[in-house]
Structure formats: structure tokens, C-alpha cells
Amino acid sequence: MLLSIKNLDVSYNTVAGRYKVIDNLNLDIQEGEFISLVGESASGKSTLGQVISGMLPSVGKATGSVLLNDMNILELSERDMTQIRGTTVFMIFQNPLNSLNPVKRIGDQLLEALAIRNGRNNKDLSYEESKKEVLDAMTSLRLPDPEKLMIRYPHELSGGQIQRVVICMALLLKPKLLIADEPTTALDVTIQAQVVRLLRDLNKETNMSIIFITHDVGLAYVLSDKMLVFYAGRVMEKGITVDIVKKPMHPYTSGLIASIPASPKKTGKLYSIPGSPPSYLSLPDGCKFNPRCKFVFDKCYHNEPDYVMNSGREIRCWLYE
Amino acid sequence: MIEETGFGSKKESSVPKPKNRLIEYLKIMIKDKTAVIGLVIVVGFLGWSVIQGILELLFGTSGPAVALLPHNPFNYNLVVGLHGPDLTYLLGTNANGEDILSRMLYAMPRDAFISLGVVLSAVIFGGILGIVAGYRGKYTDEIIMRFTDAFLSLPALILVLALSVLFNETLSGVILALIIVWWPIYARFFRAQTLKIKNMDYVQASKLNNVSFLKFFFSYLFVNSIDPVIAYAALDFGNVILTYSTLAFLGIGLEPPIPELGSMAANGVGTLPTGWWYAVFPGLAILIIVIGFVLVGDRMQDIISNRINY
Amino acid sequence: MDTRTVSFIIRRAIYAVITLLILIVFIFVLIHVIAPNPLSLARLYAGNPHATLSQLKGVVAKYGLNLPIYLQVLDYTKNILTGNFGYDPLHDKPVITLIGIYLPRTLEFVLPGITLSVIIGLFTGAYAASKRRKPADYVVKGFYLATWSMPTFLLAAVLQLVIAYDLGLLPAIGMVNPTLTAPPDVLAFPILNAIWARDWVYLVSLIHHMILPMIAIALLSFGLITRLTRSTMLDVMETDYFRLTLMKGVSRNKAIYGVALRNASIPLVTYIVLAFAYAMGGAVVIEDIFSYHGMGYYIFQAVFNLDYIGILGTTVIIAIAVIVANLVADILYGVLDPRVRLE
DSSP states (O other), rough: OOOOEEEEEEEETTTTEEEEEEEEEEEEEEHHHEEEEEEEETTHHOOOOOOOHHHHOOTTEEEEEEEEEEEEEEEEHHHHHHHHHHTEEEEEEGGGGGOOOSSSSSHHHHHHHHHHHHHHHTTOOOOHHHHHHHHHHHHTTTTTTTHHTSSSSSSSOOOOHHHHHHHHHHHHOSSSEEEEEEETTSSSSHHHHHHHHHHHHHHHHOOEEEEEEOOHHHHHHHHHHHHEEEEEEEEEEEEHHHHHHSSOSSSHHHHHTSSSSTTTTTSSSOOOOOOOOOOGGGSSSSTGGGGGTTTTTTHHHOOOOOOOTOOOOEEEGGGGG | BBBBBSSSOOOOOOSOOOHHHHHHHHHHHSSHHHHHHHHHHHHHHHHHHHHHHHHHHHHHHHHHHHHHHHTTTTTTTTTSSSSSOOOSSSSSSSSOOOBBHHHHHHHHHHHHHHHHHHHHHHHHHHHHHHHHOOOOHHHHHHHHHHHHHHHHHSOHHHHHHHHHHHTTTTTHHHHHHHHHHHHHHHHHHHHHHHHHHTSSSHHHHHTTTTTHHHHIIIIIHHHHHHHHHHHHHHHHHHHHHHHHHHHHHTOOOOTSOOOOOHHHHHHHHHHEEEEEHHHHHHHHHHHHHHHHHHHHHHEEEEEEEEOOOO | OHHHHHHHHHHHHHHHEEEHHHHHHHHEEEOOHHHHHHHHHHHHOOOOOOOOOHHHHHHHHHTTTSHHHHHHHHHHHHHTTTTOOEETTTTEEEEEHHHHHHHHHHHHHHHHHHHHHHHHHHHHHHHHHTTTHHHHHHHHHHHHHHHHHHHHHHHHHHIIIIIIIIIOSSSSSSOTTTTTTTOOOSSSSSSHHHHHTTTTHHHHHHHHHHHHHHHHHEEEEEEEEHHHHHHHHHHHHTHHEEEEEHHOOOOOHHHHIIIIIHHTTTTTTHHHHHHHHHHHHHHHHHHTTOOOSHHHHHHHHHHHHHHHHHHHHHHHHHHHHHHHHHHHHHHHHHOHHHTTGGO
């Protein structure tokens, strides 16, 4: 098992108080799996990405166990964590425009990534060989005019190109696990399609496990094998993507899927889940979704449901206990 | 832009903020120990300045005005002469036998009031110009901005010196000079804020409502730009006091026999190395006061730009 | 140099000139508000508060004070650009000559002081940022809080008291040992003059006397630079590209002192200019306390004696110095940061 998370709780300490962002999360990922984390903003999905890559800010505290390649991330020293980043786990950020060092040329940044990987594998390549490998990677990602691109600065590139450069870094680093935190949100639709295709190819051809964080159920459906549905820091439904989307069981999941605008010809109201996500400082008692749930009943207001297995999925809802 | 910070979604507010945020800020500020120290210093200084200041305004240099002080600052005693700190004269005496602590306490309200006056005037004047620049844009903006650039690029002290001399080194001249040097930074602040909120929904909406320009100006643009300005102004009080006391040190803007912290230090320096207390203590007092303002202002800036967590 | 950079430089230079002109015009307008007619103007220029009417009339004629204002402004501007800052009645020399004597002396301790404060400030700021919220950070913060809030005269006085008077390590006042004779003035800067003439005794004395003022300047500006560096570093450390650098597997130290510092030091050039402007103001007080006869001393004398011409001349020269420094900083900024050139 590449990644094994058990009983993960994450909370933040702020001036406004201490509050929990992730509650009792369990997740197993094998090599080559493509997982999506789906949910609205501030539902905890990005935080999970930060925890796995060891980038949780110092005001955050995580308890539980996060085993990546049998090493508990939560207990690693900074030096050991540095060794893991890049070649074992790598992350792509949401907004590409600020993802690259503005004062360094693209080529230098890519070469740096390659050098790190070679350094860890004790491989020593000459500059010419390294440059060739970088150019090959850039070409395989269909970046235009790689030779010229290498001497450019990040501010001369478009968002889509930068995102592809970052994916190129992933290609060069060859991490076992890639975390993509809403990589397409800031891009327009045609570029989105390209980036999405690149990620899928990366997964299929190099057997890289990918955690795809998004609020777009449609993208998750197209890309991932398994899906986790987040709400208020809890995983409400977890299972095989196709099953979940075709036949959602948790009321929140159904709501999400129903909110996707269907065929453009259909007239009628656009559905959206009534209400809005809660603030972590004032979560309701019982099941966190109860203020907005269509199927809510008395028990939902008092007790928070636990995980149960139902039809091959994990689900957190009193309807299924 | 919606950020995931775990606070729940934090949206760029499209609605004017509630009015009781001053209390909110105070509550948050109290949690930080250094800010509390700063607050104590500032409140102590301002409180004393108000009380003593009113007494001085009403009674000048006699009677009740000196009643609160350990000694009468104007009683000179040439027999005692330059005397170090001891139990009677807590911070020592100067060459005329006048008690330094009393002189310092007598001098403080002036710094406070002058600083207050300068900052307020600079905020108002800078605010008007800054908002006009930001709102009008194009040529008005360019001209006002070139002006602020010109002022901001010069060392404040040098410009204030030059202007003070031009105004014949009177106290009012000094105050005017300070205001002239101080307004540009506030113009910049207000302009930046105006540019930010100029296109926001509620501003556009008020235009649709045919709100009168003056009302619009104050209740929307000014009030909603005020937050970062207040935080900076808190810091700035200290800066004005520093500049003003340095001017006093150089002998400008004095009204003898009224003591001035800066000029006391100047006299003290003249008698170095003996009588070090006369040179050091006034400066030390200023140091502590300015630290107070910096701590408070700094914290306020952090709070307003939402950068705090622990 | 590509055309983008050249046009950038030209644009910045034009801005600088406009700013300077605005300043000159403003000062002129101010002077004329205070002294609305030629006679009161003459009183300013005469340098003698008790001048008689005929003397004043002479001054009016000499300086053309009864010409229309715009002509006077143009005249003045033309004079400035050709190096004519007027004649200082107090010292009985042209202002420009006096500046030529006093300014180098000040620069001799201000420039090293600023260099010192920038180097130390940069690394201290980076160190504080990397040790954020740990004790080391608070110590650094406390230190720059103290130096920032301290009035210049306190700082200089304490330095003089402790190091010169109490510990006797360095001389307390003066620019040089007064019993020594100065070497011939070849290169305007006393230190360079001494080196040129190989007068080592004089050189050592100069350096001895320069150290305390230099330390005072360094401490004065150090706080500003440390604080700015620290906050810029913190901003950089929150960016996506910094996080991505860490994600690549670069060690934290290398990321901080390599990537973060490199990005945070771009505005550094601006900081140096800020520090320089600030230091020029501080020099007035420092030179007073250390009886160091440089530019600050000249300014102080002019203020004390109501020497308007001197004040005007020194203010304008300092304004020019700062505006030129800003221009250089802007240009350097454009060279260091490729993004700026597009603006």
C-alpha cells in the first residue's frame, strides 16, 4: 500500500479559537490508483493534500497516522521530509500564475527538478544529457517550442503553459504520489481539457498514483477510479467513482450531482443545494449536513454518524445504518 | 476570490463592514502580550497628556498646572545644580537645579497634542487629496501622485527643517511644516483604497441611488478606506513625536521657558560626559512612548490585514 | 540591452526630472507665499536681518527679485542645473563650494554605515523570517523595535557616552585630531586625500573619528532594513512558488537563503535608497552630537543662523541626491526583476 491514512484529525489554532478541519479520516491508496477528493471550498480537501505533502502550516496540528511508503509523515523530521518531497510525493497548486520562481528561467527550474531526482538516485548526468531529458519531457507534454521556452521567464507564459511546466516537473521527478490541488480551476475550458488529459496519461503510462482535488464532480468522474466526497471536514461518501456518480447514496452527494447542469436543452430551474457550508467555528451538532439535508430526521440532529460499509462504499449517514 | 482557510469561506466583502469592529479589534489585541504593553504605554501617555495638558492650557506655568508634578519644573535651585538621580529628584536635576522628571512630565502633553494635531490634519488633508486622486483618475491622479512622490522621496527631517526655517522657526511654523511633510503618505493610502473599492458593487449601487456627492464621499469612500489608515496612523504618532523632538533638539519651535523633551536632551548633551542623566532620560522617555505606539500600530496592522494566528 | 529596458530607463529618468521640478516649483511658491514682494524676498536673500532699505534694494537688483515669478523660477532652475546654488552670505562662499567641502565628509561615514546596515539587516531579516515565532525571532524584533523607536539624539548620545567617554575606545568629537594638519585637497574626500598624500597618521585619525558616527548610522537604518527584509521574506515564504520549491525536494535552508532571499532582495535596492534618505536626516543630529563638521553641520548652522540661501541650497542638493538615488534604484530594480520591465 503506497499511502495509508488512519484516524487523521487536523485542527487549526487561531486567534479566533481552535477548530477541527478534518475529522477521523481513513484512506488507502495503492500504486497506480487515481483518487479524487470532491467537495465545496473549505471542506478540508486541500488541507488533506497539505498534510500528506508535509506542508501543513505551523498553526495546524495533525494527529493519527499517515503512512507513505511505510513512513509516518506526521513524525518525520524536516530533513527526512525534504527527502520525501519531490521523488515520493509532489504537489501541483491551484493558481499557476504564481507557481514558478519569477526570477529564474523555466529551463533552470526544470533542470533543478531533474538534478534532485538524479541526486537521490545517485545518478550523474552531464549538462547536455540533463538538458536533453528536460527537452524530451517538455515535448511529450506538447509544450510549444521547448528550446525557446527554456530560456523564458515565468511571467512570459500563459497559465496553461505554466501548469504544463509544473506537470513536466512531475514527469521529471517521477514521484510515486502526485497531489493535484484544483489544477484546472484557474484555467479556461480548452486548456483544462489538455491538462486533464496530461494527468490521465501520467497516471496510465507511469503508474503514478494521483490524488485529484476538485469541486468539479464531472472532472472527477472522467478521471478517477475512486472518489471521496468531503463536507465540513468529514468524508461523507467513499467508493468507486462510477458507482457513486451513477447511484449516489449520501444526500449531499446526490445534491452535488443534481447540481450539475444537465443537457442545455432542458428548461426548468437549476438545482442547487439550499443553504451554505457551515463555518468551522460554529458547526451544528450531530451530522454536519443536517441543516441542508432533504432526508433529515431526528437522530441527525443529535448524533454524528459513523462510517459504515454499504454496497461496497463507506458512507457516513444515518439513512444507511 | 474565495479562499480556503478553514475559517469557512472568506469572501472579499461586498458589504460595508459593521461599525463595532473597533471593539472586536481591541478584543483580539488584548490577547497578545506585547500589544498589551504597548496599549498600557499609549493609554498612560495619552491619559497623562490630556489631564496635564488641560491644566497647562488653563493655568499656564503656575499653580494647578504643576500641582501634579513631583516638583515645580520652573523652580531653579542653583545651589543644587547638576545633580544625579536620587530619592528626591528621581531622575536628577539639570544645571539650574530644576527637577528633570517634573520637566519631562510637563513637556509631554505638548508632544502628544502636536502629534495628534499633525496626524489628524495629515489624515484629513491627505484623505481628501488621495480620494480625489483615486476617484478622478487620469490627470488629477497623475499630478497629485507626482506631488506625493516628490515629498515622499525626501528625508522627512530635512524637508521639515527647511520648511520650519522658512516659517521663521515658530511653533506654528513647525506644526505647519510637519503637516506638509506628513500628508503625502496618507494620500497614497486613501488613493489605493479608493481604487480598490471604487468599482465595488455597493459604491456603484449608491451612484444609482443618486446619493449626493458629499455624502457619498464621506459615508462610502472615506469610511471604508479608514481601516488601514487608522492602523498606520497609530504607528505614525510615534514617528511625528520622533521628528518633533529632533527638531526641538536642534533648537527649533521652542517657546522658552517651556521645556521640550528634545531641547532638554540637547542641553544635556552639551554637558556630557558629566550630567549624563539630562541627556539620556528625555530621550529614553521618547523611546518608551514611541515603542508603545509602534507596538499598538503594528498589531493593528496585522489584525487588519488578517495576518494573525498563533 | 534590449529596447524594452532602454525605454524603461528613459521613462524612469523623465519621472525623476519631473519630480525634481515639482519640488523646486513648490519650494519657490512657498517662498513667495511667505515673502510676497521683492523687498521681503531680499530680506531672505540678504542673510542679514537688519539690512537697510538701500541694501535690500541692492539685493533686489542683484538677484533680479522684482522679475515676474515664472522668470525667477526658470532662472533658479537654470542655475541649479548649471551648479549655481547661490552665494552663502554666512560663510562668504558660493553654496556649491561649501557643499563640495562638507558633503564628502558626511558621505565618508554615511555610505559605509548604510552598507553595513544593509548587509547585516538583510541576513538578520532572513534569519528572523526563517525562525519565525521562535525566540530568535523575538530577540531580533525587540532589537529593531528599540533602534527604530529611539530618537537619533539618544542613540548618538548613548554611543558617545558609553564608548567614547566611559570606555575611552574612540574619540568623542571632531572629524580628525585637531593638532594634525590636513593633506592637500586633491580628491574632495578627506580619506582619499590622506591616501593620496600617504599621510597615514592623518588617515588613521580620520578613520578613528568616523567609526562612531558610522555605527550610529548603521544602527539607525538597520532596524528599517531588517524589518522590511523580514516581512518581504515572510511574504515570499507564503507564495506558491516557494512551496513548490520545497515540494521539489529542495531543503528548507537552501530554499530560504537561496530562493526566498533572492526574491526578497529585489526590493532591497529600494531599501538602500530609503536608508540613504533616512540617514541624511539622521546625519544632522549625529554630526551635531559628535561635532563632526560635515553636511549636517552645515545644515544646522544654516538653520541656527537663519541662512535661507544655505538651507535652500542644501535642501535642493539633498533632494537631487535622493531623486538620483531613486532613479538608480529603479533602474537596478528593472535589471534584477524581469517582470518590472513590462510595465
